[in-house]
Amino acid sequence: MAGTHDNVQGPTVPAVQCADPLGNPLLRTRFALPARPVTFLRRQRLLQHLDQALRTPLTLVNGAAGAGKTLLVADWAAGLRPPVAWLTVEVGDRRPGVFWAYVLQALRACGAPVSEAVGTPADAAGVDQKLLAALAAELNDRNRPVVLVLDEYDRVTAPEVAEQLEFVLHHAGGGLHLVLVTRTEPLLPLHRYRAAGELTEIRGAELAFTAEEAVALLELHGLRLPLHAAGALVDRLRGWAAGLRLSALAARESADPELYLKEFEADRSTVADFLLAEVLKGQPDETQDLLLRVSVLERFCPDLANALTLRADAEPILAGLHRDNAFVEHLGHTWYQLHPLFGEILRAHLRVRLPGVEPELHRRGARWLRRHGFLTETLAHGAAAGDWNFAAGALIDDLAIGQLFTGLRSDDLTQLFSFMGPEARSPATDLVRAAHDLSRRDLDRGLARLRRAEEHLADDPGSLAAARLSCALLEALAARFAGCPPQAEKAAAAADELLREVPGHLLDKHPELHALLLTHLGSVRLWAGRFDDARAALTVVAGTDDGACTVLPRKESMGHLALLDYLNGWLGRAERKALAAMSEAERIGLPQSSGSGIERLVLAAVAVERHELARAQALLDEVDLPSGARDPVLTGGQALVTARLLLVRGKVRAAVEAANPAVSTAVASPWAASHEVLVVSAAHLAEGRPDEASAVLEQVSGDQPACAVEAAGLQLAAGRCEAAVDLLDSIRSQGGTGPAVTVRAALVRAQAAEWAGDTATVRRLLAQALLDARRERLRRPFLDAGAWIRPLLATASLHELAVGWLTPGPAPARRGGRSGAESPSSPLVAAELSGRERDVLERLAGMMSTEEIAADLYVSVNTVKTHLKSVFRKLAVNRRGDAVRRARELRLL
Incomplete structure (x- = not known):
């Protein structure tokens, strides 16, 4: 389909009789290829790249305003064989039907x-x-594919339109080649197209003019410039197409064009002189005044321009400027914008010609924009005017305070309000400051400002429900950080009442507020051990799909649900939810660092249970806890996973320290406290203090099934068989525990049965444990079980259940039709030894006595004996010689 790129005219657009769903006629001009001016430079390298792009279904031409995107693609499209469909997108197209x-x-x-x-x-x-x-389907059935060019695609901001476009492109097969011409990243999963080799990209760096192209462009304007001078001009302009054309136009008016271009400065002062003299000063006074005043706006319509000029003549003036190509660009639906270079020059001239008027213009613009529902621009111009009470009031009254915490604009809003000075005093400014402090985990300062705002609102019986609902959201967040369920429940109840008072259109516009409320409530319930109540709130959020505005609460809720599954022993479910949480941000282009990172903690915890220690450490290293007041669930989760990993690696003291993160909360977390007790008990046991290990476990109850079964295992390891069984019998479970719990419980009961000589029960329980664990690749319980389990796993029937995921090698040989008692070709992987345990083992291999090892390491004999017990337990042996042989098999020596 590659074209010849001659001056081929695009297809004649037939008369359009159709209307859009709003009843407006479809505008024919939007389907026509833009005309190329006589000074347009055809750039063959880019045309060739676009020709090659026909091999992929999607082409993206992305660059800044004035980069020459539209004229480039129009020139290429004009040289293609039909059918080539062209559509210039307008702001109104954000509605899918239109x-x-x-x-x-x-x-x-x-x-x-x-x-x-x-x-x-x-x-x-x-x-x-x-x-x-x-x-x-119709496109897919075509013999010749259609090239569809969507110019100004950055005006499409609705995620549903992007999803629909992706659906059509995917199912059209080879019948559609889509070209997007845009200033911004489109809401499409570009990473998938890149990975599949189905995307061609032409971006700003490639669109930039080269020195040779600049020479050719200047020649079209009747100007000649040596290559080195053109290169210097290109460097100063960064290859910007519009800047080159403007400088060429200005140079033509100069007495010495070549000298003008050689001395062109990046501040564009000479271009400014030309534009002011030839464009601005040639206009009537009313037009000059309008252009200067609207220069403070990114875009404007006649009514907004009238608000700034305090006149009523903007509509004909703007239409005339656009018709005369006077650097006023039409955006569609009566909206305009100034050429960026022209706008910058006008703003500089405004400060000279009308000093001091700029803040008032921003203030007038902000008030007009607020009346007409343009919140983003309202805030920008309110801030530019220094009217912080107005800007903060607009944010609160619009129920948009949640945008400070979620969505694609949170960083922009935070930066905008960071310039707010102490002179701004109102309930709204206090709420914005409180939100800013809480987003940075500064709990004390955030609460102080929140209380001040609430006091002022309480004194104002006419305060809007939106402001009080904003207070409830911040109260819930503060309660989450403080680990205070009563405060969170009170805030949620207040929010439920206020939701009935807030206008429905505001709630529809800001679904992130309710999602954030439920996320905070679910988090604090999880901390308090109310797992079912937490799941109820978090599931609602995870099941919403309101686009970018709720992506972070969705991500956090999925991460919390994953932690709930992990704490209940469901490793596979936890892993799937954690991975889904990580992909949620990627789906709309947010960085993976967005949110708390709880999903990585869950994946690390799952990796520990599967004895994938390097992966667990790598995931832990990616979790960066925020400074200031800590999120209790995140901090408790990190303490849990870090301590377990250190314990597995034999770093007992470090594990005990990591298990207690010293986070201050209003209520203690039963699961976090129980896991800390488990680590302390395991440390006592590893250091040869079984009595102390057993004593601390009295703090673990059957209300926490996952912790209770681990505590039972530790009681058994301490020689307390009866206490272990009693603890298992005390577990109160509604059947919601997963394999990580049931497998450990089965192993404890199997060991107790083995002590009682009940071989049949032992084999039955081990077989069931192996079956349940194999599905989840759950290795840790078997490694923690101790030496007693090894001879049993060596039998044929049980080894067949363990081979390939827990023990490698073939099943044991059968003799005389009966299962042999030989060990597997490679026994269970041992837990990692600590550094001191390796020191003891190396000296043990050197035939040193216990006393000689103690003297060589400058420790007591009892300390050496304690380390030897730990080494024997981890290597699943009972004698010194077996320990050395086992260590060599595992290449630990």
Whole structure:
């Protein structure tokens, strides 16, 4: 399909009689290829790249304003063989029905008619999935693919439109080649297309003019410049196409164009002189005044421009400026913007010509924008005016305080309000400051400001429900950090009452607020050990799909649900939820560092249970706890996983220290406290103090099944068989515990049965434990069980259940039709030895006595004996010679 790129005209656009779902006629000009000016430079390297792009279904041309994207693609499209459909996207196309109405008409206009079976969108706010499926099917059936160019695609901001476009592109097969011309990253999973080799990208660096191209462009303007001078000009302008053209236009008015271009400065002062003299000063006074005043705006419509000029003549003036190509660009639907370079020059001139008026212009613009529902721009101009009470009030009244914590704009809002000075005093500014402090985990300062705001609101009976609902959200967040369930429940109850008072359109516009409330409530319930109540709140959030605005609470809720599954012994479920949480942010382009990182802690915990210690450590290293007040669940989870990993590696003292993160909370967490007790008990046991190990376990009750079965295992290791069985019998479970719990319970009961000489029960329990553990690749309970289990796993029937995931090698040989008693070819992997235990083992291999080892290491004989007991336990042996032989098998010596 590669074109010749001659001056081929695009297809004639037929008369359009159709209307969009709103009843507005479809504008023919949006389907026409933009005209290339006589000074347009055809750049063959980029055309060749676009020709090669036809081998992939998706092409992205992404660059800043004025980079030459549109004219480049229009020149390329004009040289292609039809059908080539062109659509210039406008702001109104963020509504799916309007967008697809224009896409369908663009296809019809280029000679790729869409059958009546596809239909037309009837609702501006949505599109029937059947329509999209029918369109994709028709495109897939075409002999010649259609090239569809969507210019100004950055105006499409609705995630549902992006998802629908991806659906059609995927199912159209080879019948559609999509070209997106955009200033921003489109809401599409580009990483998938890259990985599949289905994406061609032309970005700003490639769009930038080279020195040779700059020479050619200047020649089209009647100017000549040596290559080295053109290179210097390109360097100063960073290859910006519009800057080169403007400097060329300015140079043509100079007495010495070549000298002008050689001396061109990056501050564009000479271009400014030209634009002011030839564009601004040539206009009537009313037009000059309008241009200067609207220069403070990113975009404007006649009504907004009138608000700044306090006149009523903006509409004809703007239409005339656009018609005359006077650096006023039409965005569609009566909205305009200044050329970026022209706007910057006008702003500088405004400060000279009308000093001191700029803050007032921002203030007028902010008030107009607020009345018309443009919150983002309202906040920007309120801040630029220094009117912080107004800006903060707009944020709170719009119920948008949750955007400080979630979505794609949280960093921008935080930076914007960071300039707010102490002179701004109102309940709204206190709430914004409190939100800022709490987002940084500064609990004390955040609460102080929140209390001040609540006091002021209590004195104002007319305060809006939105402000009080914002207070409830911050109260819930503060309760989460403080680990205070009563405070969180009170905030949630207050929020439920206030939700009835807030206008429905605000709640629909800001679903992140309710999602954040439930996430905080679920987190503090989890901390308090109320697992079922926590799951109820978190599941609601995880099941929502409101796009970018709720992605972070969804991610956090999934991570908390994964932790719940882990604490209940369901490793596979926990892993799947944690991975889903990590992909949630990636789905809309947020960095993986967004959110708390609890999902990585869960994956690390699962890795420890599977004895994948290097992976567990790598995942732990990726978790960066925020400074200041800590999130108790995150801190407790990190303490749990870190301590378990250190304990497995034989670093007993370090494990005990890690298990107690010293986080201050209103209530203690039963699961966090129980896990700390388990680590302390295991440390006592490893250091040869079984009585102390057994004593501390009295703090663990059957209310925490996962902790109770581990405590039972430790009681058994301490020689307290009866206490271990009694603890297992005390477990109160509703059947919701998973293999990580049931397998450990079975192993404890099996060892107790083995002590009682009940061989049949031992084999039955071990077989069931192996079956349950194999599905989850759960190795840790067997490694923790001790030496008694090894001879049993060596028998044929049990070894067959363990081989390949727990013990490598073939099943034991059978003799006389009976299972042999030989050991597996490679026994269970041992727990990692500590550094001191390795020192003792090396001297043991050197035939040194206990006393000689103690003297050589400058420790007591009792300490050496304690280390030897730990080495024997970890290597699953009972004698010194067996320990040396086993260590050599595992290459520990």
